[in-house]
Amino acid sequence: MSADTRNPVLVIGLGRFGGSVARTLERMGHEVLGADRSATLVQEYAQDLTQVVEADCTDTVCLEKMGARSFTSAVVGIGSDIEASVLAVLALSDLGVPNIWAKAVNEKHGRILERTGAHHVVFPEERMGERVARLLNERLLDFISFGDEFAIAKLAAPEAIAGLPLELSACREKYDVTVIGVKREDEDFIHAVPDTLILPDDVLVVSGRVDRIEAFAALHAD
Structure with missing residues (x-):
């Protein structure tokens, strides 16, 4: 299946988990928009992903300017900053993104993400x-x-x-x-x-x- 027949995916947070997801999606033929607050990570992934931006994805206005509303799937790979993780999921939910995946560091974090709007919660460290x-x-x-x-x-x-x-x-x-x-x-x-x-x-x-x-x-x- 060629890239233009696969839905583009927004990946927020390019740490070990989010970065791995983003690179794998690219290899599978998806167009990937990666976003992170870290200029270093943005530079690191610039050659690997369709597009990478340095952005605060806890802000709904920022996400809207990035075109997040047009994505059918998004992955929130933020783990260490629980508040940022929850706010990013909330912003995506407010924009009506229909398929939101989010990384959780523990069960309590996972429950909060689900109540905030995440459709799928994963626990990579636990698994x-x-x-x-x-x-x-x-x-x-x-x-x-x-x-x-x-x-x-x-x-x-x-x-x-x-x-x-x-x-x-x-x-x-x-x-x-x-x-x-x-x-x-x-x-x-x-x-x-x-x-x-x-x-x-x-x-x-x-x-x-x-x-x-x-x-x-x-x-x-x-």
Whole structure:
């Protein structure tokens, strides 16, 4: 999809979180207007984003002059200054931006953002802390939680099912997880079917409840 078919996005706050979001959106083909109070950050991102401005985005008048009202999506990446974060969300809400994402540093901050007008609140530090804790389990290689006890994970094939086709290993019946696919070194990803043979060095992509996935990853051969 080309850039002119993707909606432009306004990103307020170009720190680690906001900057990462902005650069990723650009790589995906979006036009991005980045804004920050810091002249240093504005200069840093000038070559990476469609447009970058030095501005106080807690001010509705300033945002209106920037054309914020014309955006269908905005991201408020301000985290350290909670007041500025809340005021920026409030200003965007007052301008009628229909899809506002905002970073929160804790649950209380998140509730305030929601009541102020944020449609989606994210907790990047909390989520990353959870992710690191999960990955300290050496057999879990990657992990995505959906916040409702359900997750998708990439893990080393458990010893207990190595050498068996999926049908015989009965992962869903015995362990309450679903093997979605298999990846082997130097081979393409395989979508799992009942007769897929699991080899000892395979990497599996599985879905299920978080606790079930963790127990499955830790299985040893009898």
